[in-house]
Amino acid sequence: MYIAKIVGTLKYALIPFIALFFIACANIFNTFGIKDRIDPSLPTINQLRILPDVSEVAFEWDLPSDVRMINGYVIFRENPKGEFQKVAIVKNPFATHYYDKHLIPQTRYVYAISTIGRDGSISPRSTPVATTTSFIDPVTLFYASKDYARSVKLIWSPSANPSVTGYIIEREVLKDGKKAFIKVGTTKDRFLSEYFDKDLEDGTSYNYRVISQSFAKSLSLPSNILEGRTRFLPDPIVNIxxxxxxxxxxxxxxxxxxxxxxxxxxxxxxxxxxxxxxxxxxxxxxxxxxxxxxxxxxxxxxxxxxxxxxxxxxxxxxxxxxxSLPKPTTPTIVTKSFVNNIASFSWSKPSEARIKSYIVYRKAGFFKDPDKFDIDGNSFSDKEMKPGIKYTYSVSSVDDNGLVSEPSSTLTFEVGQKILVAPVSPMIPPKTLGDTSPESKHKTTHKKKHSEKE
CATH class of the missing domain: 2.60.40.10 (Immunoglobulins)
Incomplete structure (x- = not known):
């Protein structure tokens, strides 16, 4: 309990001392730990020599007359408002070199330097020195292909600047209604001065430029702009x-x-x-x-x-x-008769000139495969019918390519059945299966083609 009271009392008592301590530190270490107080008695730097690069500036100065009076140096750089700001502290009184980095190429900068006294005060600034950062010369882009398939090949002259470590390749695009260059690729060596832009549209033109990049990530001026074009597609085929x-x-x-x-x-x-x-x-x-x-x-x-x-x-x-050529037209059976146990029928000839012959199918009973007969005419007679067997007939057309039509509708005859139908085309004598007369052999004998199971 007593300890808590003591801590509470000390807390309020120490607050003023803590505040004074931080104020003192701020005065002593204000911006890089030096005072803002100018001490005219401190030695000054008579001349600040500057060597600019693309994104860096190197400084060199002579040692002041009495190094024993100082602890180091402070570097100032002028801001856009014309005010000098501390940008670096050199904590070695014997140092004579320093550099400022991460600068913008082709930009004007103004610098000055002061010495730092042992009590943290600084000398009057040296005479301001202006300099401008340099730039990496642009490469010359001198080739962009116009006949590669869906790609453009780019070739440029390697940069003469030894600090260059690679290149950035940019292609012009339309962005938000305005033309702009975007990065499409990079190379990783100063002497690798070739690039292929791939997966492009056929027969399309593109504008390119190349930018060199140094080891410090400094960029050169853009190269000249060159147009490349992808190969056109072959012309469409005609007259198929x-x-x-x-x-x-x-x-x-x-x-x-x-x-x-x-x-x-x-x-x-x-x-x-x-x-x-x-x-x-x-x-x-x-x-x-x-x-x-x-x-x-x-x-x-x-x-x-x-x-x-x-x-x-x-x-x-x-x-x-x-x-592909369709099957020939199926014949239509137009007459049929069954007289004296002889089945006869005829069919109309389809009008197609390519039809050269016919096939007659004869099926005896229910289980036997049908016999086939090649017929040049348009009629057929069967004299080899046996009693007690039902016969079924149909006919197909055959063209000069050997294509066979679908079979016609079927006819059914059985020995003992008698059907007489007047022929539609009486001028065409029916051909008879089984006629042995010399005349029949010459005019009406049918050539049996084959049976499925013969």
Whole structure:
């Protein structure tokens, strides 16, 4: 309890002494620990010699006449208001050199120096000396490529300044509606004077400049501005044609690109005109055979050109429509008869000129695979029917490419059944299966093609 009272009493008693102590310290160590009081009796520096650099200024002076009276030196620099401010303290009375750093290139600075007495007072300042920081000479940007794929190559002359440790590459952009240069890359050596700006737009021009950078991070003046340009895409392909008369294939051809750097073509297809197009093939020539292995398939095609730099042109304007040859028209059975256990029927000939023959399918019973007969005409008679068996017939067209139509509707006959139907085309005599007369052998004998399980 007594200790607490004593501490409380001392606290209030010490406050005035603590305040006086800090005021005294502020007077003695004000700004770098020196007094603001000027002592005319202290030795002065007659001449402050200055050597400017890009972002630094070096100082040199002679020792004063009586070094024993001083503890060091204070360096002053004039601020923008014309007032001198202390920027450094040199705590060695025998020192004759110092430097000020982190300055702005190409900027005027004014300096002065005073000695510091042993009691912290300072001498009158020396005669102010003005200097201007220097700059690193700009490099000469003398090459910007104009034909590289999605990139621009820049080459410049290496800086002659040995303090340069690398370069900053800037590209002009439009920012907030105004043109401005932004950093797009750097190099890390004075003699590395080449840079590739990548991932650019095709066929687009860009402006560049280069800035040298020293080991102290000082920057040179910008180089001259040079325009570079990326390579244009190959021209779109024109005059694409697609066939519609090939069995199970579509043949596509187009005009060869006039661009000598084009080395191949990409062929795209879609099942609809406005649909998404998928890559089908890459070919060296200006044609392609699409092997579909299907009949009557329709496709739309577009083609692009690809050059040696792997630049691909835009897809051709419009699309070429192609189609594999469809199956021939299915015959229509127009007459049928069953007389004396002989089944006969005929069919109309489709109008397609490409149809050259027909196949008649005969199925005996339910389980046996059908027999097939090649027929040149348009009628058929079957004399080899057996009692108790149901026979089913149909017919398909065959064109000159060997394409077979879908089978016609079926006819069913059975021995013992008698159906008489007047023929639609009586001028065409029916061909008869099983007729052994010499005349029948010449005119009506059918060639049995094969059975699925023969």
């Amino acid at each position: 044609k697609a066939s519609d008369d090939r069995p199970k294939q579509i043949y596509i051809e187009w005009d060869k690109s006039k661009d000598r750097d084009v080395v191949s073509y990409n062929v795209y297809y879609s099942s609809t005109l406005e649909g998404a197009y998928s890559l089908l093939a890459n070919v060296k020539g200006n044609s392609y055979l699409d092997n579909l292995q299907s009949d009557g398939t329709r496709r739309f095609y577009k083609v692009s050109a690809v050059d040696i730099y792997k630049l691909e042109s835009k897809l051709s304007f419009g699309a070429a429509e192609g189609r």
